[in-house]
Amino acid sequence: xxxxxxDQVPCSIARSLAVMGDRWTMLILRNAFLRTRRxxxxxxxxxxxxxxxxxxxxxxxxxxxxxxxxxxxxxxxxEYRLTEMGRDWYSVQLALVAxxxxxxxxxxxPPLQFRHQACGHLFKPVVTCSExxxxxxxxxxxxxxGPGLKALQSAPAPKRxxx
Amino acid sequence: xxxxxxDQVPCSIARSLAVMGDRWTMLILRNAFLRTRRxxxxxxxxxxxxxxxxxxxxxxxxxxxxxxxxxxxxxxxxEYRLTEMGRDWYSVQLALVAxxxxxxxxxxxPPLQFRHQACGHLFKPVVTCSExxxxxxxxxxxxxxGPGLKALQSAPAPKRxxx
DNA sequence: ATACTAAGTTCCAAAACAGAACCTGGTCAA
DNA sequence: TTGACCAGGTTCTGTTTTGGAACTTAGTAT
Numbered sequence: 268x269x270x271x272x273x274d275q276v277p278c279s280i281a282r283s284l285a286v287m288g289d290r291w292t293m294l295i296l297r298n299a300f301l302r303t304r305r306x307x308x309x310x311x312x313x314x315x316x317x318x319x320x321x322x323x324x325x326x327x328x329x330x331x332x333x334x335x336x337x338x339x340x341x342x343x344x345x346e347y348r349l350t351e352m353g354r355d356w357y358s359v360q361l362a363l364v365a366x367x368x369x370x371x372x373x374x375x376x377p378p379l380q381f382r383h384q385a386c387g388h389l390f391k392p393v394v395t396c397s398e399x400x401x402x403x404x405x406x407x408x409x410x411x412x413g414p415g416l417k418a419l420q421s422a423p424a425p426k427r428x429x430x
Numbered sequence: 431x432x433x434x435x436x437d438q439v440p441c442s443i444a445r446s447l448a449v450m451g452d453r454w455t456m457l458i459l460r461n462a463f464l465r466t467r468r469x470x471x472x473x474x475x476x477x478x479x480x481x482x483x484x485x486x487x488x489x490x491x492x493x494x495x496x497x498x499x500x501x502x503x504x505x506x507x508x509e510y511r512l513t514e515m516g517r518d519w520y521s522v523q524l525a526l527v528a529x530x531x532x533x534x535x536x537x538x539x540p541p542l543q544f545r546h547q548a549c550g551h552l553f554k555p556v557v558t559c560s561e562x563x564x565x566x567x568x569x570x571x572x573x574x575x576g577p578g579l580k581a582l583q584s585a586p587a588p589k590r591x592x593x
Numbered sequence: 594a595t596a597c598t599a600a601g602t603t604c605c606a607a608a609a610c611a612g613a614a615c616c617t618g619g620t621c622a623a
Numbered sequence: 624t625t626g627a628c629c630a631g632g633t634t635c636t637g638t639t640t641t642g643g644a645a646c647t648t649a650g651t652a653t
Contacts, residue, residue: 268476268477268480270453272454274534277541278460278528278530278541278542279465279526279528279529279530279531279534279535279540279541279542280456280457280523280526280527280530281458281460281530282534282535283527283528283530283534284453284456284457286455286534287455287482288451288453290433290436290447290451290452293443293447293451294443294444294447297441297443297444300568301573306502306572313431315431316433333505342497352533353440353531354568354569355529355532356529357571358525358528358530358555358557358566359522359525359526360443361521361525361566362521362522362524362525362557363442363443363446363447363482363522363558364442364443364446365442365521366442366444366446366518366519366521367441367444367445367446367525368442369443369518370515370518371437371442371445371446371449372445372578373578375574375577376577376578377442377443377576377577377578378440378441378442378575378576378578378579379573379574379575379576379578379579380436380438380573380574380575380576381571381572381573381574382571382572382573382574383559383561383562383564383566383571384570384571384572385559385562385564385567385570386559386561386562386564388559388561388562389561389574390559390560390561390562390566391560392521392557392558392559392560392566393557393558393559393560394521394524394525394555394556394557394558395460395550395555395557395558396546396549396551396553396555397553397554397555397556398546398549398551398552398553398558399546399548399551399553401546401548401549401556403521403524403546403553405463405517405520406517406546407546407547407548408520408544408545408546409543409544409545409547410535410542410543410545410549411462411542411543411544411545411552412541412542412543413539413540413541413542413543414537414538414539415536415538415539415540415541415542416541416542
């Protein structure tokens, strides 16, 4: 299967990855959350080649994750800002940070911490259940096919057991 | 900057991506959470080439995200299971699913839903603050440099303003 | 005129990927 | 006791995608 076909797969992870699941794209978004907005700043901070950066930014604008807004007229210049769709990516970033902090900090502690302005504390993101409010343990979660899949139940089935 | 150098960057997102930030790796993990454990099953379900699958699985085992455990002796066969480190990736997956469901479902509803056994309901993951328990809004979060970064404040600084 | 700036684009070599065929124990049934 | 079958890989070849550096463009500033 090719990467370009991935957005056809009836799976929200596959679709999310089809849009964002590129190394550089996620790092661009990281820096966007850290308030980076301009081409050269992204390029310098990330060490990405200008070629790829231009391509990724164009794609993100096209998909409405970023928007290109003018910040001066003479000469005309644009900057890249998160849209609502882009801002909503934040929970993925927090989850990535939490995982990296927990498993890959090399014993030195987190490189970056986050303060929750509402309560004033440094915090860690906790995934909770929208229905009961409790923290969610992976082993307490059962996947169920949803409406978006029932439409096409002829998908390629895994075959394991011999007849 | 090359991809292989990414794990050197003092950023937990970069480090997480250095391990997991590959298209196929994340999909392998997705299926691991859906109880896939064997080489041929991964291969069939994902449509990944055997070559890449072998490579990715080996890498995940080496990094201790998956472990290779025997499931029969004659002939010797192994399956791949999530370790604690792997299981802990779940919050990232949930965040990816939630984002994909919200922004990319094509109006058809989520392909897959999740039931929280503890309370019995279909739920959506909500990111909350470990300190106050409230849901976290990205605009209420301030990043602060942490201990893992203070150790090396001579890192390549972004340079914007001329002298 | 000349230099500078932000934001790209173009070119080429190196690396990664897709697809298919092939290999390696080992079992099983005739 | 050979031939088919299986799981789990490895090898090969051609296509795509990256990485790195140089070049372009439109406008400002000196």
